[in-house]
Amino acid sequence: MNNLKKIEYSLKKRKRQESRFKIYGLLGITSAVTFLCIILSSIFMEGKKAFLSTYIKLEVYFDPDIIYTDNDQKEEDIKFANFQKIIKNSLNSFFPEISDKGELRKLSNFISSSEEENLMRLVLENKQLIGQKVTLWLLASSKIDVINKNPDMELIAEEDRLISNLELNWLNEIRSANNIESNFNKNFFVKADSTEPEQAGIWGSLVGSFFTLFVTLILSFPIAVAAGVFLEELAPKNKFTDFIEVNINNLAAVPSIIFGLLGLAIFLNVMHLPRSAPIVGGMVLALMTLPTIIIATRASLKAVPPSIREAAIGLGATKFQTVTHHVLPLSLPGILTGTIIGMSQALGESAPLLMIGMVAFIVDVPGSFLDSSTVLPVQIYLWKSTAARGFVELTAAGVMVLLSFLILMNGLAVYIRQKFEKKW
Amino acid sequence: MGFWSFFFILVVLGLSVHWYATNKALKLNAKLEKGSKLPSLPSYYGTYSLLLIIFPTSSLLLLWLVGKPFILEYILLQNIPEQLSANFDGAPSMLVDSIKAVDLERIFPGTNPLIVESATYFKDLNNYSNSFAYFSILIVAFLSSYFSLKKISTTFKARQAVEKSNINLLIFSSTIAIITTIGIIFSLIFEALRFFDEIPFFDFLFGLSWSPQTAIREGQIASQGVFGAIPIFSGTLLITLIAMSVAIPVGLLSAVYLSEYATPKVRQTFKPILEILAGVPTVVYGFFAAITVGPFFKDLANYSGFNIASESAIAAGGVMGIMIIPFISSLSDDVISAVPKSLRDASYAMGATKSETVKKIILPAALPGIIGAILLAVSRAIGETMIVVMAAGIAANLTANPFEAVTTVTVQIVTLLIGDQEFDSAKTLAAFALGITLFVATLFLNLLALKIVSKYRERYE
């Protein structure tokens, strides 16, 4: 048998191997893409529910006997009035057959506790409402909200369900009277954290993230650009600069939590900076972001052709002037792109911030760099760790907000790269 | 003197000195005859004077902000009434803390009057020392601007001086990386050594049991705290192993497919998709692992008759593997593309199929680079925090069963340090001992990987 015959003979098997290998490769890439799709879609499916809240229509009677405890009718009375009772009475008038105290308490838990304060403010502004009956849409509590949004939960056995059969019956009665509807969840975008899912919002942590990233940016950008310029343009090639480079490359791969330990030991314990404050978080993230921006700076400086430097130096400019007047402006788009990518990494980072106490439960929107605050990803972590069922949707919605900011930032980076970056 | 008034004076001083110096240089130039002008442009003289204000004041200010707590505490300790320090049982630092904790606006009834007295003293000290510091810094600023303004003459080369100081600033910026590394090493070593004072080093490294609960009250038995880190290391290893067994095949096959098989169009579509996978924050993966994957494996096990917790090594490890896929694929893509085309041509010209070329020529040639990429990925996996914190569990089980909950180094660091803890118990210090182990391990992996990869690059360049 000559060679070609032998080769032809073996060819069938080899072709099979070839196509099998190709399928393996295709399998690899498709599974990676599938994972991404599963992650994004599962988060979207869960998170989209959080953008709606459930409201219940009630005929609220602002009973003067409850609001005014005595006859002098002061504003103070309104502020301290028992609006919980007003809500309870309104519910009771919808379900007149309920008289048991325990059952009534359960019934009044249908409405979010935040509505007590809202009603108080409403009355404070419109005192003529006292003594009147008004039809209002009141925010439902989280467990009603969850059941209302996930109808399949009604099928779960009573002991595993969020609400009892009795409560479910009430809910169905409210439904059949068309007194329930879903509406845009405003709280989610304007409030900070809360113990009640229906009152918790992302705004507080967004502001915290903003303060933190601001500190990160003003610290890391100038330092990183300065370091990048020095290492790429001015540094002599010697042991010292080699050592700096090794350090930068290594820092880029140090686990982020180690930076948290550094922040805890140095910034908090030695320098006594405030715990949980954006300024410390920003400093820690700045140290983490430095290598990213330095590497991006060097890459875009390297992309500027030497002819430009030679032209400037030929005109008598010093090396420093050449860099600051000519090379740096030309490489700015690349540097900015790298900076935005570094910032988006910092925005998604949470582990080091846990170490410096930015994981506190914070109800107020932070007002300065020194206030206790949390950041977006840590808020997601905090909500995930909370047991209440209503927080699952909030967590997913928080992830959606975080991801949309990241998409925005990366989109900006891509835009800058395409619009301004020159090809030499 | 408050901070803002100090700051305001400083800014005004700086601007006026800059203006004055520039003008002085301009006038000097006008007076001088042609050919003997100042050696630098007038504005450089202004910049020089300004720098001579900024540098000393900002470094002094920083020094003050860092050193102030220590200086004040020292002075306070010297001035505490003897009666008070003699009667106080506990470390002097606790006494200082209780003095600092006093709110003079609302004194808690029953507070020791001596402590209140010290607190008042401390408050005054704080105010006076700030004013004193600001005042001295301003004096330094005035002195240095006087000095810089005197220097303007035909013999002084302001541009060289400015550039030199700017370059020094650049050098300083570059050394931040070194300072950070030193900071990491020192902060970890310092606290870890305190830990090893209490717990023997080898008990930590080779102990088989981990339960870091220390006594809350003195004399409490059975809660001494055991710090044997083997279960933690094994848990970390198990999760890393699971992650790698997802990430290496998927990442490598994707890289091979994209670089060898895919048409340019397919490559342009799928590479960004993999990059999205790399850009998803770890907390999102953690959420996905905890909410979707964990319960999925739990249901799967229930269905086939087992009973497992929703926190399991396989959920955390699997999702971590997904996170690492783009890491492996993009690094491998780089090294595979670095294999010269001539080798591919040679193989194809021999009549080899694509898969034979990949398996027998390209992958062996790229092997060092791929190993480097895998080492970097392992380093990434053992340092990853959020996924394991959210999905792996905190119980230190010594097991190789991927369906059980295990804990990792990073999870322990987080659980030991979250919450307000006294900073001298073995429990909190243990976090730093774990931290330095993690740092050393990842440092070793990173340096090794960088070395292998750079050697590999040299070979084909």
Added chain:
Amino acid sequence: MTEKIKIKSKNVNVYYGQKKALDKINLEIPTNKVTALIGPSGCGKSTFLRCINRMNDTIDICRIEGKIIVDEEDIYSTEVDPVLLRAKIGMVFQKPNPFPKSIFDNVAYGPKIHGIVNSDDELEELVIYSLKKAGLFEEVKDRLNDSGTSLSGGQQQRLCIARAIAISPQIILMDEPCSALDPIATAVIEELIDELVKNFTIVIVTHSMQQAARVSQQTAFFHMGNLIEVGRTDQIFSTPSQKKTQDYITGKIG
């Protein structure tokens, strides 16, 4: 002169993207002869060479029209498998490109993937035979397990030739095989080509007219994607019929 024709190209056009690299090439290459393709750089001679074993298939933007017939069969017809074709047509490249494997494994690569040999002994025999045939065996017989990249440039190129002939092709394509070598190594390779032509049909691309004159029996002159002239080597170099060939040989264009 009656010759058996091994390769025949009919109206071959090659495009790289929008650019036309070869224009209507019609060329016949005789069996067991050396055919030299000469011409200035960028004239398309290497492109034509790579068409013969379908190496241009590996370039995404490359498109080929026309027919190339090897042994009565159009190699671009759909029934022809490039893998099988390339087993029949060996190739040696401009820059020596041994695999980063041992000398032995370099030569054994082809036989192994094609399943030509049945035993290790047979394989060893084949490797030694090929190395001898390439005139390399005496120099490397004591270090067959050393890396192929450790050899000198000329030795590496002969290793590549040994690698190519290990699967006993009928045709060997050589793409400027001596351009990266010193004159002594070049002379060794040229001698080898004289030896090999007894068993193989050889097509060699070269930028050196002296080399073409020394080693080939037939010469084809390419210019800007066109085949200008083809004929017996001595005739082309002494009495070319085309003005362009004349200009090239005398150094007016290059």
